[in-house]
Amino acid sequence: MITIKDLKKIPGLIIKKNEPMNKYTTYGIGGQAKFFVIPESKQSLLDLISYLNKNKLKYFILGSGSNLLVNDKGFDGVVVSIKRSLETIKIENSKLYVECGAMLGTIVKECIKNNLSGIENLVGVPGTLGGALVMNAGAWGGEISDKLQSVEIIDNQNELKILQRKDIDFSYRLSSFNSNEVLISATFNLEKKDKEQIEKKYQLAREGRKSSQPTNVRSAGSVFKNPPGNSAGKLIELCGLKGYRIGGAIISEKHANFFINEKDSSASDMMHLIRYAQKEVFKKFNIKLETEIKFLGFE
Ligand SMILES: Cc1cc2nc3c(=O)[nH]c(=O)nc-3n(C[C@H](O)[C@H](O)[C@H](O)COP(=O)(O)OP(=O)(O)OC[C@H]3O[C@@H](n4cnc5c(N)ncnc54)[C@H](O)[C@@H]3O)c2cc1C
Numbered sequence: 001m002i003t004i005k006d007l008k009k010i011p012g013l014i015i016k017k018n019e020p021m022n023k024y025t026t027y028g029i030g031g032q033a034k035f036f037v038i039p040e041s042k043q044s045l046l047d048l049i050s051y052l053n054k055n056k057l058k059y060f061i062l063g064s065g066s067n068l069l070v071n072d073k074g075f076d077g078v079v080v081s082i083k084r085s086l087e088t089i090k091i092e093n094s095k096l097y098v099e100c101g102a103m104l105g106t107i108v109k110e111c112i113k114n115n116l117s118g119i120e121n122l123v124g125v126p127g128t129l130g131g132a133l134v135m136n137a138g139a140w141g142g143e144i145s146d147k148l149q150s151v152e153i154i155d156n157q158n159e160l161k162i163l164q165r166k167d168i169d170f171s172y173r174l175s176s177f178n179s180n181e182v183l184i185s186a187t188f189n190l191e192k193k194d195k196e197q198i199e200k201k202y203q204l205a206r207e208g209r210k211s212s213q214p215t216n217v218r219s220a221g222s223v224f225k226n227p228p229g230n231s232a233g234k235l236i237e238l239c240g241l242k243g244y245r246i247g248g249a250i251i252s253e254k255h256a257n258f259f260i261n262e263k264d265s266s267a268s269d270m271m272h273l274i275r276y277a278q279k280e281v282f283k284k285f286n287i288k289l290e291t292e293i294k295f296l297g298f299e
Contacts, residue, residue: 012044021070027261028218030070033079050158063131071297072267096188100130118147118190120202124209130183136170140205145170147188154182173292214254218261224289233257239280246273
């Protein structure tokens with residue numbers, strides 16, 4: 001049984017007990033994490049992960065919780081938050097080095113300041129670099145893996161290791177990282193380009209997002225992956241489900257693949273809405289929609 005006293009033996013950790021997870025997810029949903037730990041440095045993160053692995057303790061790595069539904073019952077383990085603790089961004093010529101707690105929005109802005117092109121289409125994805133790499137986040141024709149050169153991880157032997165791009169498989173919203181690997185930093189080979197050209201692409205992506213997706217609402221972006229050659233949002237819309245509600249959770253009128261916590265939705269409301277949409281799409285089109293979002297505390 002883990003105690004705060006055990007965790008306090010590891011230097012450089014901010015430790016919270018019974019921390020409500022709704023504070024840390026864009027859905028604003030979720031019960032308590034038994035322990036919520038923020039390592040203040042790479043070394044403290046390494047020490048923590050090594051301790052958790054050696055003692056076979058259950059843990060979950062949290063980025064910015066923008067692709068995550070946490071159960072109302074919470075999570076009976078340790079949530080390790082890497083946002084704000086691993087935030088370094090370094091640029092040298094056209095090479096970008098970033099730690100995995102940095103937010104994509106900040107990284108994109110830094111790149112534009114330095115006339116670097118390659119990830120500006122990801123503007124508006126409210127995730128950390130770590131979450132983006134695990135999810136192979138993509139938008140407006142580009143994915144985070146496009147210009148990736150290498151990723152530094154803590155592997156299951158508690159060792160820091162560099163994986164080259166060729167050793168990692170990426171496909172649509174999927175990567176081959178193991179669930180017990182912790183992503184620490186990554187390098188990218190970007191392209192020097194004219195600032196105006198980069199800003200034009202950036203604005204196109206920003207405006208495209210604004211016109212097609214609900215903004216200023218509590219969502220986790222697209223709930224489902226698009227089935228091959230089809231659009232999950234279109235299929236849900238064709239089932240007449242725009243505006244469909246269960247409790248405080250509702251399917252967006254603007255984009256049917258965005259499910260919104262409109263009014264104090266529970267995880268249970270959201271889960272029922274997800275299952276209902278899945279069932280209706282299967283009934284009408286014989287297509288099984290696969291979720292893109294991740295779940296914590298449901299097992
Ligand atoms: C309004 C809105 C718009 C969105 N638009 C897009 C879009 O256009 N394209 C897109 O692809 N996504 C989009 N998303 C979804 C989401 O922002 C992305 O999937 C993002 O990359 C998730 O990053 P995160 O840091 O929030 O990850 P989290 O939600 O915190 O975690 C996601 C997964 O990554 C794992 N993880 C996170 N960091 C690490 C790490 N360092 N090491 C190991 N595992 C880690 C977690 O354990 C979890 O399994 C959108 C979400 C919202 C709310």
